Amino acid sequence: MRITKLTTYRVPPRWMFLKIETDEGVVGWGEPVIEGRARTVEAAVHELSDYLVGQDPSRINDLWQVMYRAGFYRGGPILMSAIAGIDQALWDIKGKVMNQPVYELLGGLVRDKMKVYSWVGGDRPADIIRDIKRLREGGFDTFKMNGTEELGIVDSARKVDEAVARIAEIRAAFGHDIEFGIDFHGRVAAPMAKPLLKALEPYRPLFVEEPVLAEQAEYYPRLAEQTAIPLAAGERMFSRFDFKRVFQAGGISIVQPDLSHAGGITECFKIAGMAEAHDVAFAPHCPLGPVALASCLAVDFVSHNAVLQEQSMGIHYNKGAELLDFVKNKDDFRIEDGFINPLRKPGLGVEIDEERVVEASKNPPDWRNPVWRHADGSVAEW
Numbered sequence: 303m304r305i306t307k308l309t310t311y312r313v314p315p316r317w318m319f320l321k322i323e324t325d326e327g328v329v330g331w332g333e334p335v336i337e338g339r340a341r342t343v344e345a346a347v348h349e350l351s352d353y354l355v356g357q358d359p360s361r362i363n364d365l366w367q368v369m370y371r372a373g374f375y376r377g378g379p380i381l382m383s384a385i386a387g388i389d390q391a392l393w394d395i396k397g398k399v400m401n402q403p404v405y406e407l408l409g410g411l412v413r414d415k416m417k418v419y420s421w422v423g424g425d426r427p428a429d430i431i432r433d434i435k436r437l438r439e440g441g442f443d444t445f446k447m448n449g450t451e452e453l454g455i456v457d458s459a460r461k462v463d464e465a466v467a468r469i470a471e472i473r474a475a476f477g478h479d480i481e482f483g484i485d486f487h488g489r490v491a492a493p494m495a496k497p498l499l500k501a502l503e504p505y506r507p508l509f510v511e512e513p514v515l516a517e518q519a520e521y522y523p524r525l526a527e528q529t530a531i532p533l534a535a536g537e538r539m540f541s542r543f544d545f546k547r548v549f550q551a552g553g554i555s556i557v558q559p560d561l562s563h564a565g566g567i568t569e570c571f572k573i574a575g576m577a578e579a580h581d582v583a584f585a586p587h588c589p590l591g592p593v594a595l596a597s598c599l600a601v602d603f604v605s606h607n608a609v610l611q612e613q614s615m616g617i618h619y620n621k622g623a624e625l626l627d628f629v630k631n632k633d634d635f636r637i638e639d640g641f642i643n644p645l646r647k648p649g650l651g652v653e654i655d656e657e658r659v660v661e662a663s664k665n666p667p668d669w670r671n672p673v674w675r676h677a678d679g680s681v682a683e684w
């Protein structure tokens with residue numbers, strides 16, 4: 303079998319699908335994208351196709367190493383997202399050729415179902431109580447929300463109190479009948495992480511995500527020393543080599559690589575194993591589409607330390623298309639009592655509605671995250 307063609311489709315809300323075709327008619331789908339830089343990743347995918355067309359798609363490991371090493375420069379969000387989507391599509395092809403779901407090719411199930419959580423509250427954490435009440439009726443009991451709006455490098459006790467008051471309100475409304483993670487989303491600089499974590503401590507969130515920006519990772523162990531709240535990070539780390547340093551330094555209890563940003567299934571399966579060796583939980587980041595989610599689940603279902611899976615149903619970014627709009631086998635993604643079952647069809651287990659993808663790709667959005675500014679006009683972390 304030989305790879306014959308790579309075709310990319312940018313579609314709403316902010317996703318990109320990749321179709322890899324072969325000379326024997328087997329097709330694989332991937333989801334290479336960095337939110338807000340879809341066209342850049344698209345260019346990277348087509349540059350990498352020089353290493354792929356004419357090659358045997360079954361040699362995923364060799365193709366992965368060539369894509370990662372042969373171009374001299376490596377790593378980072380663009381190249382690793384391009385490699386991620388290509389890797390996902392190659393695993394999809396391998397599973398279809400062998401008539402097995404990818405999790406079987408990775409050693410089989412370690413669990414019967416996977417716990418998932420839902421976003422509430424949007425970019426500016428409001429209406430959280432209303433969202434939680436609605437989603438609890440749908441069987442969810444675990445949630446994630448943004449912890450703050452714009453926050454200065456040093457900011458007021460009032461801003462801290464506002465952030466904490468929202469969390470206090472949730473605990474007052476639901477007690478510990480629900481659990482939630484708080485995403486600092488890179489908006490909290492190191493000087494404010496300490497007071498904010500301390501003030502949130504009494505409400506015992508399940509975790510605090512990106513307590514500081516990924517480029518401030520040296521603060522993870524220091525912050526972990528002063529709080530009992532588990533710290534989580536990973537969506538802006540792009541390979542084993544990024545995660546290696548975090549594991550060595552300690553401080554992170556939950557790693558959240560994104561299967562469409564961190565080199566795909568091949569790389570994230572290895573990251574999950576590294577995490578397990580350090581007694582760190584694995585909870586893939588996934589605010590994206592169905593192929594990204596299916597790729598996360600393929601690794602979740604074979605990783606003992608997989609604890610929680612993000613999925614984008616109803617997420618505030620999904621304007622113009624919802625998680626399953628391009629999927630034919632919607633039922634396979636059913637969430638019951640906050641859990642999802644393995645996707646048992648061959649490959650990644652996603653039956654893409656290609657007609658709908660092609661149609662939607664004719665007028666793709668050019669999604670960008672908003673540019674936030676502080677009161678003084680300086681740029682604020684979104």
Ligand SMILES: O=C(O)C(=O)C[C@@H](O)[C@H](O)CO
Pocket residue numbers: 337338485487537587588589612619671
């Ligand atoms: O889902 C999360 O945890 C996020 O922080 C969302 C963020 O990754 C946006 O997708 C960036 O555009």
Ligand SMILES: [Mg+2]
Pocket residue numbers: 485487511512537
């Ligand atoms: Mg996040």
